[in-house]
Amino acid sequence: MSQLRIEPLHEAFGARVTGVALSGDVAPSALGEIRDAIDRYSLLCFPDQDMTDDKQLAFTRLLGEPEAEHVTFGKTGEVTFFGTVGNVEDDGTKRGNADASTHYQTGNQLWHSDSSFREVPSFVSIVHAYEVPGEGGATAFASMRSAYAVLPDVLRETIDPLHVVHDYVFSRSPIAPVDPNHAASLPPVMHRLVRENPSNGLKNYYVGSHARSIPGWSGIDSRRLLDDLLDRATQPQHVVTHQWQAGDFVIWDNRCLLHRGTGYDADRWRRRMRQTRVVGDERGVVPGGAAARP
Numbered sequence: 001m002s003q004l005r006i007e008p009l010h011e012a013f014g015a016r017v018t019g020v021a022l023s024g025d026v027a028p029s030a031l032g033e034i035r036d037a038i039d040r041y042s043l044l045c046f047p048d049q050d051m052t053d054d055k056q057l058a059f060t061r062l063l064g065e066p067e068a069e070h071v072t073f074g075k076t077g078e079v080t081f082f083g084t085v086g087n088v089e090d091d092g093t094k095r096g097n098a099d100a101s102t103h104y105q106t107g108n109q110l111w112h113s114d115s116s117f118r119e120v121p122s123f124v125s126i127v128h129a130y131e132v133p134g135e136g137g138a139t140a141f142a143s144m145r146s147a148y149a150v151l152p153d154v155l156r157e158t159i160d161p162l163h164v165v166h167d168y169v170f171s172r173s174p175i176a177p178v179d180p181n182h183a184a185s186l187p188p189v190m191h192r193l194v195r196e197n198p199s200n201g202l203k204n205y206y207v208g209s210h211a212r213s214i215p216g217w218s219g220i221d222s223r224r225l226l227d228d229l230l231d232r233a234t235q236p237q238h239v240v241t242h243q244w245q246a247g248d249f250v251i252w253d254n255r256c257l258l259h260r261g262t263g264y265d266a267d268r269w270r271r272r273m274r275q276t277r278v279v280g281d282e283r284g285v286v287p288g289g290a291a292a293r294p
């Protein structure tokens with residue numbers, strides 16, 4: 001019998017999962033339950049996990065193909081699988097509020113779905129928290145599935161056939177200039193606005209900060225619709241905020257959730273979290289370049 005205990009965090013989505021050590025050999029039955037829980041709860045928090053980068057990467061591979069971290073890949077062509085979230089360097093040095101990397105990461109305070117700007121967006125992101133601020137630094141999650149479920153029928157019909165251009169340079173250049181090689185590696189891509197979970201048939205829409213425009217619509221009409229959908233998804237009844245504890249191992253489903261950082265005082269606190277992502281299985285209908293530009 002399974003040892004996994006799954007306790008829902010919120011009516012709409014999210015669960016706390018105990019009774020499994022993700023750093024060890026995860027039994028196929030437990031892995032199956034975790035996969036089912038991802039489909040059902042979208043956000044899974046496993047407290048008190050004993051983790052290392054090697055163990056995290058091994059677990060990531062159990063869920064699928066690890067995604068190359070796009071900043072390093074874009075700038076240098078080197079494939080690495082980890083992103084550091086927070087303000088602590090590999091050598092342990094802390095970066096403060098004025099640091100360029102801290103500033104760059106404020107872009108994560110815009111609601112987004114990780115890698116929605118890639119031709120193949122990510123399935124899940126996986127974060128292990130090593131050091132967390134004593135105050136602030138929570139991550140908020142919003143369910144576009146729960147928001148889709150309560151959309152007025154007429155809006156559902158409007159959005160059903162639409163596509164959306166997602167563009168990293170569009171979303172991030174207002175925060176900080178995007179390195180030219182990085183920008184060149186991420187041309188705009190197009191995805192369906194409405195997605196469906198293949199396992200349970202539940203639908204959601206798919207927007208966020210990287211969502212730039214709707215092909216065939218004027219800029220202003222695109223903006224109005226995308227902003228309206230974002231606003232609906234981020235109402236309190238569709239949001240779960242996770243206050244990190246050291247040892248938390250969190251998996252979220254980028255196919256249907258948005259998330260954002262809520263900020264913290266980097267001069268005062270250390271925050272060190274390591275992130276991996278798993279490649280999704282849905283390719284955007286039109287790859288990047290001029291063809292994707294409406």
Ligand code: OGA
Pocket residue numbers: 085086108109114125127137138139140259260261262275
């Ligand atoms: C992320 C992210 C926001 C935060 O890890 O992908 O967007 O909490 N994090 O800093």
Ligand code: MN
Pocket residue numbers: 108112113114259
């Ligand atoms: Mn993110």
